[in-house]
Amino acid sequence: MTQEQQQGLNLDQWLGAYAARANTLSVSEVRALFAVVSRPEVVSLAGGMPYVSALPKELLSQSYETLMASRGDIALQYGSGQGDPVLRDQIRELMALEGISSSVEDLVITTGSQHGLDLLSGLFLDEGDVVLAEAPSYVGAIGIFRHYEAHIEHVFTDDDGMSPEALQESIDKMLAEGRKIKFLYLVPNFGNPSGVTLSEPRRHKILEICRRHHILVIEDNPYGLLYFDEKPPMALRSYNEDGVIYLGSFSKILAPGFRVGYVLAPPAIRDKMVLANESALLCPSSFSQMMISEYLATADWQKQIDTFRGVYRDRRDAALQAMQEHLPGVRTTKPNGGFYLWLTLPQGIDSKAMLPLAVKELVAYTPGTAFFGDGTGQSNLRISYSYPTPDNIKIGIKRLATVINLQTELLETFGHKGAER
Amino acid sequence: MTQEQQQGLNLDQWLGAYAARANTLSVSEVRALFAVVSRPEVVSLAGGMPYVSALPKELLSQSYETLMASRGDIALQYGSGQGDPVLRDQIRELMALEGISSSVEDLVITTGSQHGLDLLSGLFLDEGDVVLAEAPSYVGAIGIFRHYEAHIEHVFTDDDGMSPEALQESIDKMLAEGRKIKFLYLVPNFGNPSGVTLSEPRRHKILEICRRHHILVIEDNPYGLLYFDEKPPMALRSYNEDGVIYLGSFSKILAPGFRVGYVLAPPAIRDKMVLANESALLCPSSFSQMMISEYLATADWQKQIDTFRGVYRDRRDAALQAMQEHLPGVRTTKPNGGFYLWLTLPQGIDSKAMLPLAVKELVAYTPGTAFFGDGTGQSNLRISYSYPTPDNIKIGIKRLATVINLQTELLETFGHKGAER
Numbered sequence: 049m050t051q052e053q054q055q056g057l058n059l060d061q062w063l064g065a066y067a068a069r070a071n072t073l074s075v076s077e078v079r080a081l082f083a084v085v086s087r088p089e090v091v092s093l094a095g096g097m098p099y100v101s102a103l104p105k106e107l108l109s110q111s112y113e114t115l116m117a118s119r120g121d122i123a124l125q126y127g128s129g130q131g132d133p134v135l136r137d138q139i140r141e142l143m144a145l146e147g148i149s150s151s152v153e154d155l156v157i158t159t160g161s162q163h164g165l166d167l168l169s170g171l172f173l174d175e176g177d178v179v180l181a182e183a184p185s186y187v188g189a190i191g192i193f194r195h196y197e198a199h200i201e202h203v204f205t206d207d208d209g210m211s212p213e214a215l216q217e218s219i220d221k222m223l224a225e226g227r228k229i230k231f232l233y234l235v236p237n238f239g240n241p242s243g244v245t246l247s248e249p250r251r252h253k254i255l256e257i258c259r260r261h262h263i264l265v266i267e268d269n270p271y272g273l274l275y276f277d278e279k280p281p282m283a284l285r286s287y288n289e290d291g292v293i294y295l296g297s298f299s300k301i302l303a304p305g306f307r308v309g310y311v312l313a314p315p316a317i318r319d320k321m322v323l324a325n326e327s328a329l330l331c332p333s334s335f336s337q338m339m340i341s342e343y344l345a346t347a348d349w350q351k352q353i354d355t356f357r358g359v360y361r362d363r364r365d366a367a368l369q370a371m372q373e374h375l376p377g378v379r380t381t382k383p384n385g386g387f388y389l390w391l392t393l394p395q396g397i398d399s400k401a402m403l404p405l406a407v408k409e410l411v412a413y414t415p416g417t418a419f420f421g422d423g424t425g426q427s428n429l430r431i432s433y434s435y436p437t438p439d440n441i442k443i444g445i446k447r448l449a450t451v452i453n454l455q456t457e458l459l460e461t462f463g464h465k466g467a468e469r
Numbered sequence: 470m471t472q473e474q475q476q477g478l479n480l481d482q483w484l485g486a487y488a489a490r491a492n493t494l495s496v497s498e499v500r501a502l503f504a505v506v507s508r509p510e511v512v513s514l515a516g517g518m519p520y521v522s523a524l525p526k527e528l529l530s531q532s533y534e535t536l537m538a539s540r541g542d543i544a545l546q547y548g549s550g551q552g553d554p555v556l557r558d559q560i561r562e563l564m565a566l567e568g569i570s571s572s573v574e575d576l577v578i579t580t581g582s583q584h585g586l587d588l589l590s591g592l593f594l595d596e597g598d599v600v601l602a603e604a605p606s607y608v609g610a611i612g613i614f615r616h617y618e619a620h621i622e623h624v625f626t627d628d629d630g631m632s633p634e635a636l637q638e639s640i641d642k643m644l645a646e647g648r649k650i651k652f653l654y655l656v657p658n659f660g661n662p663s664g665v666t667l668s669e670p671r672r673h674k675i676l677e678i679c680r681r682h683h684i685l686v687i688e689d690n691p692y693g694l695l696y697f698d699e700k701p702p703m704a705l706r707s708y709n710e711d712g713v714i715y716l717g718s719f720s721k722i723l724a725p726g727f728r729v730g731y732v733l734a735p736p737a738i739r740d741k742m743v744l745a746n747e748s749a750l751l752c753p754s755s756f757s758q759m760m761i762s763e764y765l766a767t768a769d770w771q772k773q774i775d776t777f778r779g780v781y782r783d784r785r786d787a788a789l790q791a792m793q794e795h796l797p798g799v800r801t802t803k804p805n806g807g808f809y810l811w812l813t814l815p816q817g818i819d820s821k822a823m824l825p826l827a828v829k830e831l832v833a834y835t836p837g838t839a840f841f842g843d844g845t846g847q848s849n850l851r852i853s854y855s856y857p858t859p860d861n862i863k864i865g866i867k868r869l870a871t872v873i874n875l876q877t878e879l880l881e882t883f884g885h886k887g888a889e890r
Contacts, residue, residue: 067594069591069592073748097546100546108537112533124726125724160751264486315481327616329587330581332728335726336757
């Protein structure tokens with residue numbers, strides 16, 4: 049929407065007062081969908097919501113009671129900008145499961161890992177700076193990078209994650225253009241939206257390339273503990289302390305409603321993160337942090353993660369089974385963890401143009417273009433199997449097949465002109 | 470600290486990678502104090518912490534149980550970027566107490582009102598833009614404005630709040646310098662750090678001046694309901710819907726540990742606020758919001774605010790009484806609500822230089838320079854009476870008197886050279 053159109057719609061008398069960065073904000077394709085897909089008759093394979101109903105509420109009630117009886121006044125008070133030291137110590141244990149050793153001083157608690165990425169982007173990105181990212185990449189990260197007016201350079205990514213050769217090419221290209229590369233951003237385990245995992249050999253190669261070019265790596269890992277069969281390789285941070293910033297989150301292994309994530313960063317960056325956190329919101333919620341801290345201290349949280357793994361494994365199975373049954377000709381990634389399938393539609397079908405037809409068939413997904421900063425992804429779409437029941441996933445994919453098959457037939461009848469242009 | 474010094478201390482290998490805005494972050498004078506004053510033998514009159522012990526915990530336990538029994542899965546899930554509609558509706562009732570009528574659509578829930586101000590500043594402030602603010606002004610706001618590289622223009626403020634004549638002069642001066650004024654920021658009720666309240670006639674004059682110059686007003690009102698005797702005048706927003714953005718908070722009337730505040734803004738600005746909120750942290754904490762919503766629905770929250778009023782009134786009384794007894798020659802504001810006294814020291818005493826001596830006498834305060842963007846405030850200091858008991862307030866002020874009186878004696882013996890320079 050142009051400023052003139054906006055003015056026409058909103059009669060915004062403050063239009064002349066906004067900062068340049070205010071124009072970088074737009075309704076994301078995922079967010080805009082939420083209104084449509086909240087109707088109960090629609091099977092939504094669109095949102096990436098965790099299935100929090102699988103969390104027994106009594107585990108939290110115990111945390112609440114212990115917390116209020118022992119440290120209620122601290123939980124209700126302002127805390128430090130770096131976050132609760134007890135929780136930070138517990139997070140070290142969590143990160144050790146992925147091979148990370150760290151000190152409690154190097155962690156900063158954030159209001160979800162989204163805010164961690166927002167603060168980091170604020171620390172590093174000037175207008176025009178380059179962020180290297182997977183193709184496709186997390187929609188929320190793309191939104192942040194755009195907001196800081198960065199250039200997002202997508203790097204070819206396949207079933208083993210980001211390609212080191214393609215990364216080297218992208219770096220060379222950016223440097224040849226005289227651009228300043230600020231960091232590489234990636235979700236190495238069960239990526240959003242791809243579902244793919246970066247292989248161990250590639251982890252080493254990518255770290256080596258970034259070390260050689262002095263490029264910081266931001267490793268965003270909300271899904272790493274939600275593997276279905278074998279564990280993913282160790283975290284990139286476990287191989288490199290000085291060149292990797294690690295982002296973690298309780299949103300997928302506990303509950304997103306608390307908005308608690310964390311950032312592990314080299315000391316000088318961590319110092320700036322704490323100041324940025326304080327400037328933005330004084331301190332993260334003591335109450336949320338300490339609820340989680342009590343939960344980790346009193347509940348069998350590893351068993352709860354096992355429960356979540358089982359739930360999502362069943363849903364992944366249902367999704368892949370339905371894909372095989374109803375859409376055998378459509379290529380999909382086959383994730384070993386996390387929340388998502390990434391589909392590649394037959395040539396000529398535009399997933400965004402198809403969405404209204406899908407919603408008419410009572411199924412929703414996220415169009416692939418949401419996961420690129422450069423407008424590509426038209427023939428892709430993301431299916432999220434984390435929230436609907438296995439039965440609804442099957443119904444949803446069957447409905448999706450109806451729409452896709454109709455589109456394919458139309459293309460076969462009337463030719464591939466759209467795709468060949 | 471210069472970049473070179475920082476590099477020497479931290480060996481920051483990423484020093485060349487930071488964005489320009491990263492250099493705007495520095496340890497605030499208030500924050501840096503926290504380490505020193507947390508020793509139990511020090512009476513801290515420095516931090517602005519509310520006395521959350523005055524909140525009966527059973528009021529929250531009831532909220533927790535009702536919430537988890539009825540809407541637990543929603544409280545644990547991601548919510549909307551604008552915030553819980555039920556809570557937004559309840560906030561309308563709260564704002565009505567200060568004369569504000571609004572629609573539920575015009576409210577955005579934020580992670581404390583600090584984050585509301587951060588997001589608004591991001592929407593409006595380009596480098597070099599002017600923010601008009603009280604003299605003195607809230608330290609957290611100054612930090613944000615600096616972070617967005619704005620110029621903070623302080624406007625003379627006395628016991629009736631900001632002077633409309635001085636505001637007009639500041640505007641004229643800024644316009645003559647060719648600067649772009651983005652908004653006026655003020656805390657009209659029981660201001661932090663001044664404790665003063667903007668009089669009703671001045672509210673109208675200030676709104677009229679801003680209307681005439683098309684300057685947006687940001688009204689930050691965390692303390693308005695914490696009056697001790699008569700209610701403060703109606704909110705500025707109650708007189709002007711289109712030109713005032715209103716910030717409210719649950720930090721002082723309930724508990725800061727939840728990090729829940731809210732912004733009431735004209736529709737076009739509100740739309741951008743929602744997008745900025747989503748970009749920064751996806752959504753505010755559902756759990757925190759719904760805990761507060763249940764509290765407002767089930768507890769007698771107006772009675773609880775009365776309880777807080779009584780607590781802070783007693784402490785204000787203790788502080789003013791101790792001032793009269795031990796420091797009769799030091800000028801102080803006499804707040805009718807809120808958390809703070811603002812002291813003006815005898816000529817020649819530098820409150821920042823005096824702080825180490827005060828801490829040696831086991832009392833802490835916040836130096837006046839923290840509340841100015843331009844280095845002034847050397848002869849002022851802020852006393853916060855919200856957190857220590859009345860007895861400790863008296864002990865603290867007595868200790869402060871020892872330090873101030875010693876400084877005064879030294880000055881009288883050795884002359885006012887320091888002050889006359």
